[in-house]
Amino acid sequence: MPKIHQEVVDHMMENDFFSQWLGIEVLEIKEGYSRIKMTVRKEMVNGFGIVHGGIPFSLADSAFAFACNNRNNLSVALDTSINFIKPVHVGDILTAEAIEIHNGRSTGLYHITITNQAEHSVALFKGLCFRTDRKLIGKDGL
Amino acid sequence: MPKIHQEVVDHMMENDFFSQWLGIEVLEIKEGYSRIKMTVRKEMVNGFGIVHGGIPFSLADSAFAFACNNRNNLSVALDTSINFIKPVHVGDILTAEAIEIHNGRSTGLYHITITNQAEHSVALFKGLCFRTDRKLIGKDGL
Amino acid sequence: MPKIHQEVVDHMMENDFFSQWLGIEVLEIKEGYSRIKMTVRKEMVNGFGIVHGGIPFSLADSAFAFACNNRNNLSVALDTSINFIKPVHVGDILTAEAIEIHNGRSTGLYHITITNQAEHSVALFKGLCFRTDRKLIGKDGL
Amino acid sequence: MPKIHQEVVDHMMENDFFSQWLGIEVLEIKEGYSRIKMTVRKEMVNGFGIVHGGIPFSLADSAFAFACNNRNNLSVALDTSINFIKPVHVGDILTAEAIEIHNGRSTGLYHITITNQAEHSVALFKGLCFRTDRKLIGKDGL
Numbered sequence: 362m363p364k365i366h367q368e369v370v371d372h373m374m375e376n377d378f379f380s381q382w383l384g385i386e387v388l389e390i391k392e393g394y395s396r397i398k399m400t401v402r403k404e405m406v407n408g409f410g411i412v413h414g415g416i417p418f419s420l421a422d423s424a425f426a427f428a429c430n431n432r433n434n435l436s437v438a439l440d441t442s443i444n445f446i447k448p449v450h451v452g453d454i455l456t457a458e459a460i461e462i463h464n465g466r467s468t469g470l471y472h473i474t475i476t477n478q479a480e481h482s483v484a485l486f487k488g489l490c491f492r493t494d495r496k497l498i499g500k501d502g503l
Numbered sequence: 504m505p506k507i508h509q510e511v512v513d514h515m516m517e518n519d520f521f522s523q524w525l526g527i528e529v530l531e532i533k534e535g536y537s538r539i540k541m542t543v544r545k546e547m548v549n550g551f552g553i554v555h556g557g558i559p560f561s562l563a564d565s566a567f568a569f570a571c572n573n574r575n576n577l578s579v580a581l582d583t584s585i586n587f588i589k590p591v592h593v594g595d596i597l598t599a600e601a602i603e604i605h606n607g608r609s610t611g612l613y614h615i616t617i618t619n620q621a622e623h624s625v626a627l628f629k630g631l632c633f634r635t636d637r638k639l640i641g642k643d644g645l
Numbered sequence: 646m647p648k649i650h651q652e653v654v655d656h657m658m659e660n661d662f663f664s665q666w667l668g669i670e671v672l673e674i675k676e677g678y679s680r681i682k683m684t685v686r687k688e689m690v691n692g693f694g695i696v697h698g699g700i701p702f703s704l705a706d707s708a709f710a711f712a713c714n715n716r717n718n719l720s721v722a723l724d725t726s727i728n729f730i731k732p733v734h735v736g737d738i739l740t741a742e743a744i745e746i747h748n749g750r751s752t753g754l755y756h757i758t759i760t761n762q763a764e765h766s767v768a769l770f771k772g773l774c775f776r777t778d779r780k781l782i783g784k785d786g787l
Numbered sequence: 788m789p790k791i792h793q794e795v796v797d798h799m800m801e802n803d804f805f806s807q808w809l810g811i812e813v814l815e816i817k818e819g820y821s822r823i824k825m826t827v828r829k830e831m832v833n834g835f836g837i838v839h840g841g842i843p844f845s846l847a848d849s850a851f852a853f854a855c856n857n858r859n860n861l862s863v864a865l866d867t868s869i870n871f872i873k874p875v876h877v878g879d880i881l882t883a884e885a886i887e888i889h890n891g892r893s894t895g896l897y898h899i900t901i902t903n904q905a906e907h908s909v910a911l912f913k914g915l916c917f918r919t920d921r922k923l924i925g926k927d928g929l
Contacts (some may be wrong), residue, residue: 373550379557382546404524407568408515409639414568414580415521415561422556426549438556439752440724440773442584442868444896444915446889462911463872467751467775468723470870470911485888485896487913489724489773489870491751497551581894582866582915584726586754586773588747604769605730609893609917610865612728612769627746627754629771631728631866631915633893657834663841666830688808691852692799698848698864699805703841710833710840722840726868781835 366390366431372498373427380423383416387427393461393469395427401453412449420457421473421486428459429469429490435497436469436490447483454478457486467492508532508573514640515569522565525558529569535603535611537569543595554591562599563615563628570601571611571632577639578611578632589625596620599628609634650674650715656782657711664707667700671711677745677753679711685737696733704741705757705770712743713753713774719781720753720774731767738762741770751776792816792857798924799853806849809842813853819887819895821853827879838875846883847899847912854885855895855916861923862895862916873909880904883912893918 367390374380374387389396399420407413421443429436449455456476463470473486509532516522516529531538541562549555563585571578591597598618605612615628651674658664658671673680683704691697705727713720733739740760747754757770793816800806800813815822825846833839847869855862875881882902889896899912 375550376548376552377550377555378546378548379555380549383557404520406518406520407522407565408517408519409577410518413519413521413561414564414583415525415557418560418564418583419555419557422560423549426556435551438587440584440586441556441560442582442726442913444582444889444913445580446891446896463870463908465872470872482889487868487870491775584771584868586747586771588749588754605728605766607730612730624747629726629728633917659834660832660836661834661839662830662832663839664833667841688804690802690804691806691849692801692803693861694802697803697805697845698852698867699809699841699845702844702848702867703839706840706844707833719835722871724868724870725840725844726866728866729864 365433366392369431369433369497370427373430383419385420385423390427390431392432393428393464395424395459396456397424397427398454398456401449401451401455403451406451414445417449417455417475417484418443420455421475424457424459424473425471425488428461428471430497433496433498435493435495437493438488439491440489441486443484443486445484447481449477449483507575508534511573511575511639512569515572525561527562527565532569532573534574535570535606537566537601538598539566539569540596540598543591543593543597545593548593556587559591559597559617559626560585562597563617566599566601566615567613567630570603570613572639575638575640577635577637579635580630581633582631583628585626585628587626589623591619591625649717650676653715653717653781654711657714667703669704669707674711674715676716677712677748679708679743680740681708681711682738682740685733685735685739687735690735698729701733701739701759701768702727704739705759708741708743708757709755709770709772712745712755714781717780717782719777719779721777723773723775725770725772727768727770729768731765733761733767791859792818795857795859795923796853799856809845811846811849816853816857818858819854819890821850821885822882823850823853824880824882827875827877827881829877832877840871843875843881843901843910844869846881847901850883850885850899851897851914854887854897856923859922859924861919861921863919865915865917867912867914869910869912871910873907875903875909
């Protein structure tokens, strides 16, 4: 069933109203991997006129979820961290790429790099998830 | 100038369109401290029907910003991490309290605890900031 | 069996050759809690003549292990982080106190604060563990 | 002065008694990069008979220090985290490779991967440092 990874993410994205609000577009899905993008809008700025830290975090968290769940094994985030490297501005196009560092039986570890349209890294995210053994789609799915 | 802490946060909040979108209400501001709240709405859920991890993160990140900037010394986030303890649901009322763990010359360290309306902790956030020596308001302010 | 928490830690400490090398002394053990101390020696410095970051980390990691395992449920560290606040010097007496932030079925979250003899915080450690359901001592123990 | 990177690390290592105790051998130094190794000994185990988490942390922390200081700009660790992927045993040969993710004016970000003799990753370390503008060697050096 080679298309399961994409099917799981399609199912997730359909119900993910916050990723929809962010304007997330899914670019590429592979086993344990995702690449997604969004364009920053005016309502995403913080009190300094630059983009709120919650926006790159949320983009990375979606990429993390699409990567760590796409074997159809429901996984929940335990610990995530993000380092902010460059400020993000309104109009920037952000791409997040999630790479699987470790795929364990009970846990998984992922690095997500966020780059802007100039291909500069703006933030680095690390995500650790717990595997529940429940399915997302199909028999016994959510 | 005892009211400077509140004034800085008022100024930040006025321009912080994403905190406004989140529906954040400022409850209490003291030197190096903040307490804020928000109510979770339907457009904040992820693909599992629970609240997207970016929402508690964003709330905590705002509390962090309001605490670490309120001496009118512009500070930027370097590294933040969040542990998710309990799922958050639509309709939940989340309160974030930011406490200063360390106030250094170049950096500051803060713990933010997010609790729901039942006073259960739902997430714990740790934020490290860098102090720029620039002001936010007043002469030489942004 | 009220003494189980202390018994588990006694058993751990007996076999923990690195904690012994560090000179760790156990001060207090309660359910999900530990307090331990050590004195910094000359062979613990780094290339700058201050104490190597691995020393406060190791002390905190031992306090974490003694707190998260002492219900006799074998737990393994998943993700740990440490913030360094003040330099540590040869001769300093460090105390680490581990407090349980969350005791979940599959995971646990702990904060460990390290203070020196002047009662200044020198480092803050956060530890997330995974619970294996195996015992450390008694029937079915290691 | 192309050899400055190696010279700085030689100078650090000479005074780094804890890295010496660990048995660290420097394999390769380049600008913002280091690769080092050590062999795990019996006195490095914890109460479970596997290697204490402080050992891989300390190895990674040394690799981090050798990478982030080797431009002869004294840098201090602010926040470090480590994820433990596989247990480490007595006799294992651990190699730590430090890669520079970001070299900023005030801060630097590094990823350190620790692998064993079977080339399996056993731990991943992330380090954020603050740049002091002081030199380590030469005029105005420590």
